[in-house]
Amino acid sequence: MADGPEAIAGLGRVADAFAVVLCDVFGVLHDATRVLPAATGALGAFRAAGGTVVLVSNTAEPGRRLADALRDRGIPAAWDDLVTAADVARILLCEGASARAHHIGPARDRVLFAGLPIALTGVEDADLTVCTGYPDGDDDLDAILAVAHRRGHSLLCTNPDTCLTVGTTRLRFAGLVAERYRTLGGRVVETGKPGALIYRHALERAGRARGRLVPPERVLGIGDTAALDVLGALRAGFSALQVGDAPPLPRPACSPGRLYRMPALVW
CATH class of the missing domain: 3.40.50.1000 (HAD superfamily/HAD-like)
Incomplete structure (x- = not known):
């Protein structure tokens, strides 16, 4: 073929x-x-x-x-x-034993957690990290990922895409965060294509x-x-x-x- x-x-x-x-x-x-x-x-x-x-x-x-x-x-x-x-991330969150999650991504994406028995917390208090997009400001991103890795978090990544240029604007997505977490040796679970x-x-x-x-x-x-x-x-x-x-x-x-x-x- x-x-x-x-x-x-x-x-x-x-x-x-x-x-x-x-x-x-x-x-x-x-x-x-x-x-x-x-x-x-x-x-x-x-x-x-x-x-x-x-x-x-x-x-x-x-x-x-x-x-x-x-x-x-x-x-x-x-x-x-x-x-x-x-939807896939919500299923995994419902099936898992974690009750506390740290969210990385725009605040508007927190609709993902609506109605779930999940408390959003700082990374130090969380059981896992969920990334829905690239954060608006990334000054502390590496430090956050380092703490998540030290605590043994899995990173749920809803969008494995990395970037897209629309006109003259370069958009960054959750896949970039997942790449950075993998370089630390962290475990990434992709819920998207x-x-x-x-x-x-x-x-x-x-x-x-x-x-x-x-x-x-x-x-x-x-x-x-x-x-x-x-x-x-x-x-x-x-x-x-x-x-x-x-x-x-x-x-x-x-x-x-x-x-x-x-x-x-x-x-």
Whole structure:
């Protein structure tokens, strides 16, 4: 199988090969400044033909909040379910024995903890550290990470992405914090793409929507970021469709899925 992606004109050209689409949000359904209606039209057409769509996002918002935000932007609900990195983090926090967490990231991301039996504390008093984004000020970040490592914290990272340039603005994400923690020898648990946890939960949601298990070879992951959406889908045993003009990554060794490419998601 060739390493490079196969260019296709629209999702409809390959839709018959798949029962489930796991679709990214930012960069596919909207790009922060504008909604991309052809993308939701393509997802709607896939569902109308009997397919199941689950949105998969690295946002620090729980899925219910993301659904509300998409609706408020005028994006029609052309999906059956959705799962976010925040949803996966909340599941892990509920399953764990920790009751105290230190949060690294913007204050607005603390919606992740809403309704959970978790007290947010300083790093010295916490049982683990949760990183949802790059902090607004990082003067003390290295010191905080050093304390977290000394106390044996796991770092839950909701967004493994590192940075993105929008116009002339360089945005920094939680993945940069995770990289710094790994250099200290700390343990990082990624709840977002390309990690396996979020894909496992997305596939479970798809199975519930369809009323039966879905084999990986019948799943197509769609996204615009090669290192997150495409690599994660291929590592999970799915096929992948990369949208946009970013350069593709080499196919992972032993990946059984197909790799497609198009400029934007259309049917």
